[in-house]
Amino acid sequence: MSNRLINVLVPLISIILGLLVGAVVMLVSGYDPVAGYIALWNGIFGDSYAIGETIRQISPYILAGLAVAFAFRTGLFNIGVEGQLIVGWFAAAYVGMAFELPKIIHLPLALLAAAAAGALWGLIPGLLKATLKVHEVIVTIMMNYIALHLVNALIKVVAKGGFKTDKIQDTASLRSDFLSELTDFSTLHYGIFVALFMVFIMWFILERMKLGYELKSVGFNENAAQYAGMSVKKNIVMAMVISGAFAGLGGAMEALGTFGNMSTRAGFTGIGFDGIAVALLGANTPLGVVFGASLFGSLKYGANNMPNAANIPIEIVSIVIALIIFFVACGYIIRVGLQRIGKNKEAK
């Protein structure tokens, strides 16, 4: 079996295993897995409204996935996508609300603010990693909580004691009447194009720019990159900043497209953590991320249909997603299994 085929098969098998174990969980808990998965399917593809909402849900997942994947390529594990997304969300909501500008300036400015906020949130762990060798995983986890509490406090300040910011101006909105009407008045917005454009940007940086070459080199082998004259420190900081910017834009999808404001939160959105799964499933490539995000975005949105249509708690999908991450993490053993099967076939 060729390596390439195995690389495609490992995530596929992980997805199938995740869905299978999810079915077993449903069976054991006394639910009907067939009805459950049919409800899930209808929740994703049932009508044009559902399809619109599904695509809408996919956009932040693409950006969260890009953020994790980009850092991964430089050998960094950015668990802080969640926090970077939250600050990006707030920055976009604030800029969208507070300024009055023509659309051609306002919307890009709001997007830029989100990217900058996320980049700043990535800059701190990047700097600490590059200069003091502090492990980025712990710092980004801590930064997530700081983001959550800080943004909650800022919302209260901006809303003068209230729990949500005012709606953004129309000039900063990603909302689209055309897309909305096309999909039976869903909340589908232009964000998906922003996300897909960023997919292209990531591909361009990694495959067509000197910067990308250096980033990947540092990811492959820090010492070799250093010996070749690249600045490892600079590349680590750059990787975290760009990764944070992607995540911040993910927040902008929620601020400028889906919700149009931001409310105080008791806990995390979960999009950032699911981004880890998206990136892993997509093998950290831009195109792979699109597939991963489509899968998880669909599962997350489709799950909303499960309590009504099949009377199954929505959390079953979170279980399935967690299982898929788990199986992708165990890719080594799947790989070994596949190679063994391949060898047996050759022997015959």
Added chain:
Amino acid sequence: MSGFLDILYFIVPISIAYAAPLIFTAIGGVFSERSGVINIGLEGLMVMGAFVGIVFNLFFVDTFGAWTPWVSILAAMLVSAIFSLMHAVASISFRADQVVSGVAINLLGIAIALFSVKMIYGKGQTDFIQEKIPRFNIPFLQDIPVLGPMFFKSVYGSSILAVAIAILAWFIIFKTPFGLRLRSVGEHPMAADTMGIKVNRIRYIAVIISGGLAGMGGAVYAQTMTNDFGHATINGQGFMALAAMIFGKWHPIGAMGAALFFGFAQALAISSSGIPFMQNIPSVFLYILPYALTIIALAGFIGKASGPKALGDPYIKGSR
């Protein structure tokens, strides 16, 4: 001055109550990471413990009466220990990326717990428990002036247990043959293997211990702080325990100290409005204090004096 003492009488017991679950969980983390297995899944294991503790308490309160919270902690310990087996199998036998596997454990823990709560109760959170973890006055010690009312009056039984576990863990890790093996496996598994130590077996035991302790931590938190279980019950306590473990330099007593400090920070955050000279500090600063301090501590004085050498590397026999 007496005003200041009153504040301490008020805030120290709350700090200790908040610290106890962190102590259990952080020491669990010490066991796992000393053996060389990163355990970011502490949060998920704690969630599982909190969920099992509360549900067990609700179901068996008639059977066990006043003993219910203790039996619930035991049940939570068992279930979380079994749950942590997943992380053990993935990261030890299947050579998975331990951080990713830990993330999966976190997501899975909260998902399974909420799924089950909805299945059993038909809503997002459980009912409130009737039998909570009891508080004790420690005889003699409570009569010590100043310190007595601060540390030894109406303490949760679980807090006493937490301190005992910390000392026990110190003894096991640094004074017993098992502890020596545990540490050697985390520092240099190949050397340990040559000396005839079963590397993977020790690591399995360590991860399962960490699961059990995190489960206890979760059950203690739920049965002292929230008294029910919902989606936001644990909300970051596991990550704070992880920070306490690092802050305490992978040492049980150090972890306990760090946990006490984080407990103090949390107590300050919730009760700052009742303290005269702290009313004007926005509570957000107190909320982010533990996290910011962890980052500063990592960047500053702890720096590279870092964890076990083989942390995060699966042991592959015969490889260099």
